[in-house]
Amino acid sequence: MTTTIPEPRIDTTRAILTGDDRPPRRRPRGRPRWGTWITLAIVVVFAFAPVYWLLVTSLTPDRLVFRFPPALFPTEITFEHYLDVFGRPELFGYLRNSVIVSLVTAVLSVVVSMYMGYAFSKYRFRGRTSLMYFVLSSQMFPQALLLVTLYLVFAQFGLLNSYLALIVSFTTFTLPLCVWMLKGFFDNLPDDLIEAARIDGAGPWRIFHSVIMPLAAPGLVASGLFAFVRGWNDFIFALTLAGPDKQTLPPGLVNTYISEASTAWPELMAASLLVSVPVAVAFMLLQRFLVGGITAGAVKG
Structure with a gap:
């Protein structure tokens, strides 16, 4: 019994254009790149x-x-630098402020942006496109330019040195991106789900809260995590709009370990490493939702 060895296949188009009738070279399998x-x-x-x-x-x-x-x-x-961090009670006050401001900012951003994103995605009304791009245009301005304006507004209403000043300012900057992220996520949900719920007698609020929200959980988590990190890492607004009692960790660490005469670098590094742990743990626990939400929200709607 004879075995026929197949001849290597030649790309005729390539041979006509280049005049080379040799079979193309293939990368050997298993060779590391x-x-x-x-x-x-x-x-x-x-x-x-x-x-x-x-x-x-x-x-x-x-x-x-x-x-x-x-x-x-x-x-x-x-480990004396870590013991120094745990021996400073003011740092736990800064930590409490960061947790309160970041959590409320995340919840407020998600609650507002999910209704706005759903309205932009599933409803058609006059001025919809203009309003969408107006929300997006707020991201074009450097945030530091708005600091003086926000400071004057909060001072006029007596809101300086309060949690509300930080929460409102952080939400102002996280809301546009959260709205567009959730709009892209809602665009991927088929309208047939909404029509089926309407046939079953569900109203608009019931459809959104019972049908849409469970399916949009990855997008909600991704938006909330983005808003949380924004509030957790902010420095300039927390330093300017909040007093010593309401400052968060970034300006609190600077005021604690950096002075005109010297800087306690090892203690500052230890504290910075410790305050990064909550955000890192949140990313690891919510990584599956975060990747799914950002990927879905990035699809053009």
Whole structure:
């Protein structure tokens, strides 16, 4: 019994255009793509090098922090800087303020943006397109330009040095992106679901809360997490609009460890690393919803 070896297939179009009738070369399977791995390694180093340096500095004794050349790996390890963080009660006050402001900002942003996004997606009314782009245009202005205006408005109404000033200012900046993210998510939900609910006798509010909202959970989580991180990380508005009793962690850490005479870098690094843990845990727990919500919201509607 003879075995026939098939001849390699030749692309006739390529052969006519180039005059080369040799079969195209194929990349051997199993060969590592060094360019991809090198690029990935560079991205990983760029992303995690600051975090690693935070950790190294927070574990280094004070007398070794400013040595030259700096050591990539600590030769001596101390936890006194972390003990100093836990020994400062004012930091727990800043932490409480950050949690309150960030959670309320996230909830308020999601509640307002889900109704606006649903209206823009499923209803047709006069001025809809203009209003949509008007909401988006608010993202074109640098947020720092609005600081003076917001400060004067809050001072006029007696809202300075309060949670409400921070919550309103943070929600002002998170709302446009949340609205457009949820609009893109609602655009992907078929209108047949709404029509079926109407046939069953459900009203507009019942349709939205019982049919649409459960399906839109990934988008709601993604929008809420974005708003939470915005409120958690803000520095300039929290420093300007809130007094010492209502300041959040970013300006609180600066006021605690940075002064005109000196800066307690190891303690600041330890505190910065600790306050990053809640956000990192939230991202890990909600990663599945976050990816699904952002991907769905990015589809053109």
